[in-house]
Amino acid sequence: MVKHHVFHKAMYFLFIYSIQLHSQLLCFLYSDASYLSFANEATSFIPEPEYDYIIVGGGTAGCPLAATLSESYSVLLLERGGVSDSDPNVLYAINSVTNIINANEKSSPAQAFTSEDGIQNARGNVLGGSSMINFGFYSRADEYFHNKTEIEWDMTKVEEAYKWVEDSVVWVPERINSWQTSTLDALLESGVGPANGFTVDHLQGTKVSGSTFDGSGRRHGAVELLNRANPENLRVVVHATVDRIMFSTSKSSDLAAVGVVYHDSLGRQHKVHVRRNGEVILCAGAIGSPQLLLLSGIGHGSYLESQNITIVHQHPFVGQFIADNPCIGISLLVPFRLDDSGSQVVGITNEGIYIESSSSIIPFDSPANFIFFPHTSFPLNISVVSIAAKVSKPLSNGFLSLKSATDVTVTPKVRYNYFSNSQDLAQCTNAVDVTRKLLKTRAMEIYKFSDRDGENYFNFIGHSLPESSSNEDTIETFCREVLTTFYHFHGGCLVNKVVDRNLKVIGIDSLRVVDGSVFSHSPGTNPQATVMMLGRYIGTRILKEKG
Secondary structure (H helix, E strand, O other), X not given: OOOOOOOOOHHHOOOOOOOOHHHHHHHHHOOOOHHHHHEEEOOOOOOOOEEEXXXXXXXXXXXXXXXXXXXXXXXXXXXXXXXXOOOHHHHEHHHHHHHHHOOOOOOOOEEEEEOOOOOEEEEEOEOOHHHHXXXXXXXXXXXXXXXXXXXXXXXXXXXXXXXXXXXXXXXXXXXXXXXXXXXXXXXXXXXXOOEEEEOOOOOOEEEEOEEOEOOOOEEOOHHHHHHHOOOOOEEEEEOOEEEEEEEOOOOHHHOEEEEEEEEOOOOOEEEEEEEEEEEEEEOOHHHHHHHHHHHOOXXXXXXXXXXXXXXXXXXXXXXXXXXXXXXXXXXXXXXXXOOOOOOOEEEEOOOOEEEEEEEEEEOOOOOOOOOOOOOOOOOOOEEEEEEEEEEOOOOOOEEEEOOOOOOOOOOOEEEOOOOOOHHHHHHHHHHHHHHHHHHOOHHHHHHOEEOOOOOEEOEEEOOOOOXXXXXXXXHHHHHHHHOEEOOOOEOOOOEOOOEOOOOEEOOOEOEEEOOHHHOOOOOOOOOHHHHHHHHHHHHHHXXXXXO
């Protein structure tokens, strides 16, 4: 599966010391859809009376967690979405953008929502979660993340968990496509160094990272980690939407999760329970997990009362401190056809700005809900390249609240409060400066058009960069006008506020949260590597606790 290639320039060679022969063999063994043998439709599934673990959310964290716990215990994995084993928009890199464009459709593996800030966003609604709708970029978290999240990390076990994930679903890019090569050259030429070649580690400079797309462009998301489960112990149920958590008592001194209530696609409700000493584990993501806690009566007392929700346990920080990384970018028409797609290269500056790029052919003439140009229409078959910069450590944060106090299928209200902290706006100014330097490099010249007088120019789609590099007001206005998302939102169930360092919900037995909602910071350039690692890591910790 993994082939070792050398870049056409020696300085970009792939240093693949971490991908050994056993990784190639495991990728071959686990690259099929054998997990389908224990996937069930909720309408026809008959649950056992009890399970050792009930996991809510078969996404980026839930799949590796379920696979790990099934090694020794019975596990029920409940996923609100379906299985997209034959959906070309999910399976192939060249169609990735379609997931976001079609996110408003009921059957889409992506569910669209618009934050209270007015920014369009999306989250996974499919077995495998957001790892099935993203651009496949795989990069580990940085040291800053591990220091700040306050989870009880054993870094040796963290490394083992990363490798367990990488052995199954991560590929070294067999080739770097033309636009990504240009991005790499431009980053280095503009001073985003050093050149780090290939690495899945988070390093300052420019690098090529791993991908969950293989050499043929086929996706291998978190769902394939279920292939490493013990099929005798795992039951996966799709189109199973959990409505609320059930508790043992209304007394806070003896409060424990005992199961969940879920409904199937026909609206019929079902109850399932955990055994004594078992657990309910929420892996529903930064939107779903705090929402489900609130709907189950876990939250700020006065807020729950205002929603006519019975208070089970006072937890004032549920849904608080939710954050998203501000993203700004530019998009260009190019003077020739580009058939490549995906994101393989990242630049990480010493100011904490992440620069990535993408290319795609937009096969429609309608508004594209796409990450870099959400409000623009295009003619058919136009080649587009985009450069985007993410503020990596935003200080601004917001909150999540319920739109419906009774219906879990209604996406909550989310306000991220982008740029409410002035330091984030200053970081955005740095991002504009980095982008400006990129466009001035020799590597970008081929993407310019020529007018009748022989002058070369970029053909911007939507906003162009501010003409002045010194007018702060103009640059800040630009940042606010082009603001969008990298879909890397996090928070809502933070460590030491909602969960403890082992991710157990404080004050409630037999209940944990294992997903990006526990993160106070976005982990590195893309969270999927760290979220998959987290599922495996917490799973092995639980197995060790149980002895």
